[in-house]
Amino acid sequence: MTSRYFLGSISIVITLYCLFSCNMELSVETMQYATNGQKLYVTHCQNCHGNKGEGLGKLYPPLTDVNFLNENRNKLACIVKNGMSGEITVNNIKFNQLMPGVPELTSIDIAYVLTYVTTYFGDSKTHFKKEEIEEYLRNCN
Numbered sequence: 001m002t003s004r005y006f007l008g009s010i011s012i013v014i015t016l017y018c019l020f021s022c023n024m025e026l027s028v029e030t031m032q033y034a035t036n037g038q039k040l041y042v043t044h045c046q047n048c049h050g051n052k053g054e055g056l057g058k059l060y061p062p063l064t065d066v067n068f069l070n071e072n073r074n075k076l077a078c079i080v081k082n083g084m085s086g087e088i089t090v091n092n093i094k095f096n097q098l099m100p101g102v103p104e105l106t107s108i109d110i111a112y113v114l115t116y117v118t119t120y121f122g123d124s125k126t127h128f129k130k131e132e133i134e135e136y137l138r139n140c141n
Helices: 003-021 028-044 066-071 073-082 107-121 130-138
Strands: 088-090 093-095
Touching: 028 107, 066 073, 066 088, 066 107, 073 107, 073 130, 107 130
Parallel strands: none
Antiparallel strands: 088 093
16 A cells, blocks of 8 residues: 555545544435545546635635535536536536536436535535435436
8 A cells, every 4th residue: 555545545534534534414325425525626626626626716616605515415416427508607606617527427427426525515414315316317407
């Protein structure tokens, strides 16, 4: 095991411990989904949306707007998979930057990453189910 891999693993464990030790309302399955989602988030999302989902100024929106996450739950899978363009408002700030999708992510991968985002950056207590994501993806515009 390389020291970089080991330190990365320790960091994930500590982060998730801090996230979930104070939040006993989350099921074990939700915690597992969020753990897997964190790895995907780091790989595919963190560069633009930030380590803590804070976004990047007025260029890339934060992922911490609970209202946006809740109101757009049925659209989030399509955004992750296919990307998006056009203006959106997050935390009362307008953003209009092209977001590339991540088409190689599977339905379960998207369930993992969205569970991570909505539980770690939002206030969700539940996870996205694979079947739910598949239904949302079938209805993408």
